[in-house]
Amino acid sequence: MNFFEYNFKSVSTNSKKTHPGFCGRRVSSKAVQTIFHNLNQGKSMKKLLLLLVGGVFFLSCGDKEGKISPSPDVERAGSINDVELVDGVLKFSSKTHLNSVIREIANQKDMVNWYTGSGFTSLLKRQNAITTAQYDKIAETGEFGELSDLAIFRGSGENKILEKIVDDPRLAAILNAKGYIIVSDTAYHIGAETASAIKIGQDYDILKEFLANYNMAGVKYSKVINEQLGNARVQDYQNTDGNRRIIGEFKRHLAPFYSSLVVKVSYKKKNLIGWSGTAADHLSFTTSGTYEKNEAGFISRSPFSGSRSGNNVEEISMFVVEVYGPAGLSWLSDCRANMYCQVTPSKLYNVDFYPE
Incomplete structure (x- = not known):
């Protein structure tokens, strides 16, 4: 039976x-x-x-x-509350977690103090503490001093411009004051042109050594990009007296775990060595165009448009798009911007900028 x-x-x-x-x-x-x-x-x-x-x-x-157990390999998005702090460095469980947190803090008015726990100082906070006098000293002497890991001259000759090494504030908000971050089982350091990376797993002795020397044995290097793309570069407008400059840029930032496209307008003054930021009474711009995203060979194109403004500021910017991983981002040739700058009540500039 x-x-x-x-x-x-x-x-x-x-x-x-x-x-x-x-x-x-x-x-x-x-x-x-x-x-x-x-x-x-x-x-x-x-x-x-x-x-x-x-x-x-x-x-x-x-x-x-009626339930399916999730695969242990599936990444959980996580939130700000899930961010860990290890030896003064923020740790994100995955690129998906990093993505989720950056989107949260990008919508906050205060990106500097988004992490409420003790023991963490962001690179953005350190950047914001730099004074105009400190920038002026660098631009006059060429000596960076204690700011050598924060600022850099980009360009050459008469077009040397003093800028932050990490020019995207969202990225600067999650890096620690020395440019370190942990994503999954890998620790990274972001420099002016190179990112260092090393797998640490749960071995925090390796992390301590990496924090002391980001060129230690076993690290892998990749290129860091902070550039104006040639097919969408915005021309700058210069005053007739030659000592002030309005610069509009379609910029691309690229790190091993993060890439972004940003439209940026800044007001600069001429120094003995290059140009440095100085405040304008008012800056504003409107912009539109198309960007291209390449993810694992799948290419998509998307339009963008927007505007930004600010009073008594050196620069304003608009984030267009970001990706978290190896996807490629690029501008397309129809990008353009109209920028308005009021330096003083008697000095007004309204200029259209187009790609080369």
């Missing part, structure tokens, strides 16, 4: 009654009798139907739960 025959014999012949069935489901006695009557008509058919009936009952058991 097999399992199905045993259950059949225990069923009452009253068709209105139900059988306890399988997996906690009730099955009518008449239905069970009909099944086994048909099974007894042929041995080969009986074996086949036994398999089918068994499959139905076991599938029914699975339906009752």
